[in-house]
Amino acid sequence: MDMIRKKLRGISVMVVLTIMIPCFFTFIFAGVTEENYKGEPAYGIDKSGQTIIVKNGLKRQKLDLEMFIPCVLMSVADIETEEEVLKALAVLIRTEIKYKIRDLRSVEADSLNMSYVTYQAMEEKWQENFGEYYNYLMKIVNHTAHQVVKYEGNLIMPYYHQMSAGYTREGAYNYLISAKSEGDLQNEKYITETFFSNEDFVSRAESLSKDMELSVNAPIVTLQILEKDSAGYVLSLQLDGVEVSGEAFAKAFNLKSTNFNVETFNNNIKITVKGDGHGYGVSISGAEVYAAAGWTYVQILTHYYPEDISLE
Numbered sequence: 001m002d003m004i005r006k007k008l009r010g011i012s013v014m015v016v017l018t019i020m021i022p023c024f025f026t027f028i029f030a031g032v033t034e035e036n037y038k039g040e041p042a043y044g045i046d047k048s049g050q051t052i053i054v055k056n057g058l059k060r061q062k063l064d065l066e067m068f069i070p071c072v073l074m075s076v077a078d079i080e081t082e083e084e085v086l087k088a089l090a091v092l093i094r095t096e097i098k099y100k101i102r103d104l105r106s107v108e109a110d111s112l113n114m115s116y117v118t119y120q121a122m123e124e125k126w127q128e129n130f131g132e133y134y135n136y137l138m139k140i141v142n143h144t145a146h147q148v149v150k151y152e153g154n155l156i157m158p159y160y161h162q163m164s165a166g167y168t169r170e171g172a173y174n175y176l177i178s179a180k181s182e183g184d185l186q187n188e189k190y191i192t193e194t195f196f197s198n199e200d201f202v203s204r205a206e207s208l209s210k211d212m213e214l215s216v217n218a219p220i221v222t223l224q225i226l227e228k229d230s231a232g233y234v235l236s237l238q239l240d241g242v243e244v245s246g247e248a249f250a251k252a253f254n255l256k257s258t259n260f261n262v263e264t265f266n267n268n269i270k271i272t273v274k275g276d277g278h279g280y281g282v283s284i285s286g287a288e289v290y291a292a293a294g295w296t297y298v299q300i301l302t303h304y305y306p307e308d309i310s311l312e
Contacts, residue, residue: 045138046145051106052097056118065101066145068109069093070137071116076160077284079126079133082291086140088282088300091311092158095148099155149301150310151175161277163187163285165259167231168304171280178231179304183289184275192256192273201269204252209242220262220269233258233279281305 045066052068054061063071072093077086096114101107109116123130149156156175164181184190196204202214215221226243227235234246235258246258256276263270276285282304290300302309 045141048146050101050104052109052112053106054109054116054118056120061118062106065094065097066141068097068116069141070122071109071118072097072114073137073140074122075115075117079136081284082288083140084291084295084297084300085284085287087144087297088287089160089284090140090144091147091149091297091301092160092282094144094146095155095158098148099157144297147311149305150312151306151308153310156305156309159278159281161275161279161281161283163190163276164279164283165232165257165274168281168283169229169231169233169279175305175309176280177304177306181283181286181304183286184283186289187285189276190274194253194255194271194273195265196253196269196271198267198269205239205249208239208244208248208252212240212242214240220264223262231259231279232274234260 045064047067048065050065052063052065054063054068054071069090073086073089076093077089081089093114097112100112119134122133126133149158151174156173159171159176163184166181166185168177168179168181170176170178198216198219201219202216205214205219206212220239222238222240224238225234225236226238229235234249236243236245237249238244246260249255250258250260253271255271255273257273257279259274259279261272263272275283277283282300287295287300287304290303291297295303298311301311
């Protein structure tokens, strides 16, 4: 009799473990699918088969690459962004991920060096609107399913930024062209002005080089812009005889872009900046204006990139 009871207990334990172990791993590696969230999904996702592992607190979520695209998309744009702009960005984001992971079947999201938000964060932000917005994002991904940008048959490393200075910049790759983006000039945040005391300016500037010694009374008397690119972005400048890159200067002064001008104003230093971001590739702000005028995401992409790019 005792032997039978022991066998029954053993069977019971095995049954419980059979049920609990899958539940445990489902909790730890919770995959986001259309069924996991509120609302009735209107669009299915044609999965890529490549997995992005996202950390969310103690959990690790396994997302198909296609399901990860909205996570990156909502970190660089807003749900109210024009739909055709979101489609264009979805294509660029997919292209960047595939450019970085190539044929790998699974990678950690943090290894991609791309900003992203989790679906849980979206749900907390949107609350009762989450179901509607989630389905909308599925629509965006579905309508651009598996599309990537190629140039001369190869995946590009895509670039995009918040706002250009009126023209985007030519880059090291042939597909990084200078394109007119006049819609950026209409943006109320197109120009930003930042003021620094002489002491603060000197402190920040001298952090760029131990060989620099500036006068607090006249800190920019030795400042000279050495080179700008065709779109007006500062490539290099000189302070107290020390050459500094435009990027290093912009980082030290927390500027939105390297398209800047420095001048004295009311015994302070004023730095005027145009645009927001590195200036390469698609300007999200400029694309918004084009989309509002009826442009499709394909037209947007072929405006900011060469017309002979291919969407595959």
